[in-house]
Amino acid sequence: MEISFQDITYTYSTGTPFEHRALQNIHVQFNQGSYVAVIGKTGSGKSTLVQLLAGLLLPTSGVLQVGDTRIHSRSKKLGEYRKKVGVVFQYPEHQLFEETVAKDIAFGPKNLGCDVAEIEHRVVEAMSWVGLSPDLRDRSPFELSGGQMRRVAIAGVLAMRPDILILDEPTAGLDYLGQRDLLSILKRFHQHFGCTVVHVTHNMNEAAELAEQIVLMSDGKVISTGKPVEIFRNLPYLQVSGLDVPDVTKWIMSLNQNLSTPVSTEIYELSALADELIHRWRRGS
């Protein structure tokens, strides 16, 4: 489903002394099936944006068009819409509640009205997607390690097979290996099901590696959107927004200071950078 934010403004606590305009005249489109990264520092409006997309907040003004659904300030009955959207909130492991891993993952498909066989199928499948061994299914999720608990929580959302998958800082607090694992799971899941993924992060490496489209937010506005290379080209702009370029880009930039033919800053994967350097070295010798 194509997603289109049309002149959306969102104000918290309207008419109180705490009135705060979290989003201001947002115009942005996400293509069907694309992997979108939303970046911006704390308080830039990222979370408000995805809560609107999840149907948890209604715009104060403007329209959010998702496929055939139009969401505006007086929209009602978004129940059907919400079934199509899966949300992995920050620290999703805090939302586990069932007695066993399998029951927790089954909660979503059950609410969607899946029959028993389908629920079972999806639980098994989701556990394998996130790399949870089948013998953990009858364990209490609260006995697992933090990293495993996060996988259970994400499996619960994947089991709903959402058309739109929203992830708010999914790797926060995980160690390096845990982060790498989770990112590769998300990448494969996206490729396999073709759902639209909206991934909120302040890790530029993640955004550069995974996203087809990046949305850069600052002070409640979308200040730039485009392919990673279009966003990361503009270092000063990013720094004003409290962000940074990916580590690989930073490194290429310092290398380029000494090179007459600069290395392309469109490279975000370390292996691609190694290939480029080897190529130059061989050509020279």
Place this chain on the structure above:
Amino acid sequence: MKHTKSLIELSGVWFDYHPDRQMKEQWALQDINLTIQSGEYVVVMGPNGSGKSTFARLLNGLFIPTEGEVRVGDFSTSDDLGQFHIRRKVGMVFQNPDNQIVATTVRDDVAFGLENLGVPREEMIPRIEQALEVVGLVGFENREPAHLSGGQKQRLAIAGVIAMNPDIIVFDESTSMLDPQGREEVRELMKELHQQGHTVIHITHSAQEAFLAERVIVIAHHRLQLDCPSKDLYNQSHLLEQWGLEVPLPIRLRALLKDQGLEINEPIGNSDEMVAQIWRYLSKT
């Protein structure tokens, strides 16, 4: 500040939450022996579940060793009087700033700990002012903590700790929930506190942060695996991978280049040295 020879000393420390139910080889921390001198800046790295947070909590007597002893200055955490003194000496800053803030204004929040110590008002006022000055929150005294950014909240939590005049400050993944700007603010502050003579112990799984310290300790699989100056770590940081930790980008790049026949054997102490080496190889030709 008082300079004792070894400020912190862990000897034969074993710890578990349920020592009666667990086999000893599965205990959360096993046979930890180390000393930390006054004024050191030490990074403790380890993957999720390695026992590094447990280690942090042993340092100020939040946890007491199941076997062995933790000494800070002249006191042991294993006796009540020792704990009383050690908790004043060792300040802790945790991961989530929201969990550490108790009051409705910035000033009251810093005052909280001092009130508990029974510090008289005339002494409290300058101590609060001074603490807010160190963390750069002067002018924020009457602000509501809930309305601060993540980095500001974490700096407020740090102000609350330094107002108590601890000799040692332990940061337990205190940057992991912050955006890049907030993270940078807190890292800068750690460096400053160290320069002012505090002993800083920083627990993290970021390789990038490890190189900010003078000394790096790796805890993995519940044991102390490595203890070396951070400048030595860079060259052997491929070791980090086996514990699931992040290897710095230039070292990963060097390994990839070696796989393709370009071997860089010169020692590399930081990112700039790698840039210089690559440049040398590319321009030699």
